Amino acid sequence: MPEVMMGFPRAYAEFTNPDDETEVYRIDLTWLTSRWECIFGNGCPGIYADRPHDGCCTLGAHFADEDDEKRVRKAVKQLTPELWQYYKEGKKRGWVELEDEETLTRGEEPDRKTRRVDDACIFLNRPGFPAGEGCALHHLAVKQGRHFHETKPDVCWQLPIRRQFREVERTDGTSYTEVSIGEYSRDGWGPGGHDLDWYCTANTDAHHGKEPVYVNNKPELVALMGARGYELLKQYCEEFESRRGTLLRHPADPPR
Known part of the structure; x- marks a missing residue:
């Protein structure tokens, strides 16, 4: 199946890091509730066509x-x-x-x-x-x-979760560190990402997991943002899933 194009609508939530009030998490609900799952050894053709067994x-x-x-x-x-x-x-x-x-x-x-x-x-x-x-x-x-x-x-x-840091200055002169938790999409590889023959995060072949990313990749998320931060992320993801909308779900996911 073809890879969906980048730039599709996404839903985000923001909340203060419960372990550090100088940080604000910005989480990609569309990605974290998607059904992506690593398919290395189970159909993954590798990022380069001439190296089909390498994965990434x-x-x-x-x-x-x-x-x-x-x-x-x-x-x-x-x-x-x-x-x-x-x-x-x-x-x-x-x-x-x-x-x-x-x-x-x-x-x-x-x-x-x-x-x-x-x-x-x-x-x-x-x-x-x-x-x-x-x-x-x-x-x-x-x-x-x-x-x-x-x-x-x-x-x-x-991979394929991406954590990024950005300093944000408010209009009142105060500032905070934005910590984004989202999809390590093709553009995350820099200019070289355009040269990859295949990439998984937006490919429908890799979106057949039984559980959403925020559940299946819990250990990685806890390591990235702490247990208390993860619990808040989980709550926001569960609330987002409960709405069962279609406009902001990941387009590589199968119909639900």
């Missing part, structure tokens, strides 16, 4: 900050050859690389990211690997009975 792991993961990389490093130390296909490669030559040379020519500080080996992220187990294809760090979390947000890079466990 082809490019490697950029670390958000030092804490992000530190958490992943701790998880990597717990990986074994049985869980990680590129264990020897990672141990011998490392699993972190700097972003491409273009950033250096622009005079910018290059980002640190997971290495690409054989044209995809070094942590991606390829089809046929005994422990299973997909992220080795994800497999580690499952084996240890943890949620994968404790082992994977921030961008990987958050």
